[in-house]
Amino acid sequence: MSMEAPPARVLVVDDDPTVSEVVAQYLRRAGFTVDEAGDGPSALDRAGRVRPDLVVLDLMLPGLDGLEVCRRLRETGPVPVIMLTARGDEDDRVAGLEVGADDYVTKPFSPRELVLRVTSVLRRSRAAGPAGAPRTLTGAGIALDPATHRATKDGQELALTLREFDLLAHFLRHPGRAHGREELMREVWGWDFGDLSTVTVHVRRLRAKVETDPGRPRLIQTVWGVGYRFDPTGATEPPDPGNPARAADPGNLARATEPGNLARAADPGNPARGADPKAPSRATDPGIPAPPADARPAGTGETG
DSSP states (O other), X not given: OOOOOOOOEEEEEOSOHHHHHHHHHHHHHXXXXXXXESSHHHHHHHHHHSOOSEEEEESSOSSSOHHHHHHHHHHHOOOOEXXXXXXXXXXXXXXXXXXXOSEEEESSOOHHHHHHHHHHHXXXXXXXXXTTOOSSEEETTEEXXXXXXXXXXTXXXXXXXXXXXXHHHHXXXXXXXXXXXXXXXHHHHOOSSOXXXXXXXXXXXXXXXXXXXXXXXXXXXXETTTEEEEOGGGXXXXXXXXXXXXXXXXXXXXXXXXXXSOOGGGOTTSTTGGGOTTSOOTTTOTTSOOOOGGGSOTTOXXXX
């Protein structure tokens, strides 16, 4: 006899009792177990006592704001976060995503839409990857296991949010393919609408975790006018044209084989003249006086 999985536990954090009550009511109707908190410290205390499966977190809170609460929650382990904000400013939405929020909803919002967002985020956090997908996705030193929801780079574990994990998995499944931001929103996160800046933020955060130099990304490349492309071969550094190792530079052949630049030993007093008929040597050109005898190096073969 199989046992049903317990309902997911959602922690709703909002200092407005009306908003908190309405959100909790809709979530309970959808079958979730709901805990509530009215400020930052009590939210962290509640999450520490009973770990939630997801947090609906208001940005503006007394005690500790939503950004700091989200940051501290992330320090204790992965937990999906949906940020609520009354602000319409893009900087606030971006700030929430940058501290690790997986999604955001701007007030005023539809409680039904919020329930759908909660369901979507939880489904993706528990997903083991699409049917038929390999257990571990690899590329450019990265190994990602959808079943265990773990990812490593060169053996070091990556601390990825749910959105970053989904985005990296999508890139690994489609190496070399260019993706538009609308396409990423739809195929990775199942959104048919939303602010495209969220994709930009998640890409920037993912680059900070998988690129050797995030300021000069080689793995997740920008395709101007299109979007982004994951290039596993970008992990290999190309030859540096400023590198003095001439033997590896095909554009800088050994001087001994260059006709116009013969070895100096062949004519120590008159470099490369033997190969240049327009530049006569001192020995044959009366207009080029020979140096005084005491200034001539011994063994040069020059005569007065």
